[in-house]
Amino acid sequence: MTSDIPVRVRPEIAALPPYRQGKQAGTDAFKLSSNENPFDPLSGVVEKLRARVDVNRYPDAAATRLREALAARFGVDADGVHVGAGSVSILAQLLLAVCGPGDEVVYAWRSFEAYPGLALVAGATPVEVPLTADARHDLPAMAAAVTGRTRAIIVCSPNNPTGPIVTRNEFDAFIAAVPGDVLVILDEAYAEFVTDPHAVDGMTVLGTDGRDNVVALRTFSKAFGLAGLRVGYAIGHHRILDAARTTAIPLSVTAQAEEAALASLEAEPELLERVEVIGERRDRLAAALRDVGWAIPEAQGNFVWLPAGAETMAAAEAFDAVGLIVRPFAGDGIRISVGEEEAVEKVLRAAASVIDTLPQEHAGRRLVRRAASSAE
Incomplete structure (x- = not known):
């Protein structure tokens, strides 16, 4: 609808929602919504x-x-x-x-x-x-x-x-x-x-x-x-x-x-040392999320992906409730940036609580049990 715009705007632009960045975090929360580097500049x-x-x-x-x-x-x-x-x-x-x-x-x-x-x-x-x-x-x-x-x-x-x-x-x-x-x-x-x-x-x-x-x-x-x-x-x-x-x-x-x-x-050598720290933290987080039952895709950025599907927005609220600001994409999943080390354990606890609420056949679950059953 363009009837409420006082000038003539291209219809496809009027219908296009503005870009919205990841939600900002308060002082008592971890902002894991925008793939930012948790380290300050050198x-x-x-x-x-x-x-x-x-x-x-x-x-x-x-x-x-x-x-x-x-x-x-x-x-x-x-x-x-x-x-x-x-x-x-x-x-x-x-x-x-x-x-x-x-x-x-x-x-x-x-x-x-x-x-x-x-x-x-x-x-x-x-x-x-x-x-x-x-x-x-x-x-x-x-x-x-x-x-x-x-x-x-x-x-x-x-x-x-x-x-x-x-x-x-x-x-x-x-x-x-x-x-x-x-x-x-x-x-x-x-x-x-x-x-x-x-x-x-x-x-x-x-x-x-x-x-x-x-x-x-x-x-x-x-x-x-x-x-x-x-x-x-x-x-x-x-x-x-x-x-x-x-x-x-x-x-x-x-x-x-x-x-x-x-x-x-x-200062790139020193900066890349920090990148290595983030990469190790990412791999550790992704492995732990798989261990608690999530089907985490290969993670090669500074973030991990939870394929929460239709349950995405409810799952994001569970993270938000414990002071973890993540980035939900309605109907698809949740992106969690690799942030401070102190956030890792909180992410794992929240993710474990969410996976327990998903249906057994949910695509976001690892197929560990089914794979074991088929091998018997």
């Missing part, structure tokens, strides 16, 4: 921010120093790097650059909740391809969904909110199956947390034969702990990135964000 990063006080001046619109640092790190030309106010803003720019009315954007579902809205804002039609039974991308089905109207495909690895990765072999086969003039966006917001050696790595895919249509997205929000400063980047063919730069809002990356990102790159 002291050197904070010092850089305090030293950067010239807020009366515009930032470098091209984030030149950060682009050059990233180019050197990944062995590409600086024109092959684009910096934006978070990787999601670059995703929006790319879709605006390639899509128009009647075009289509293909992506897995459920995946990052911003995808359908960004496609609609660009004027395109979202095409959602269901995940497999084990919460992974069904890349053959995604390739089959490509039509002459497809302008972009989004592949999220590891997938947010479910957790599994796309393997390099799967991605290579997928790229070979889709037209070379269709943009493939490899969303790797959680790449630093991946420990599976078979996972696709955008930085090794780019530049190989037949990969000019691939753009990899990464961010400083997650592993580097700069979510509040909003800075992400893309690596890809410079002419594709030029198109994204054309659609970008000028001066959206602040000088403070660029300084913090540069300082974080300099």
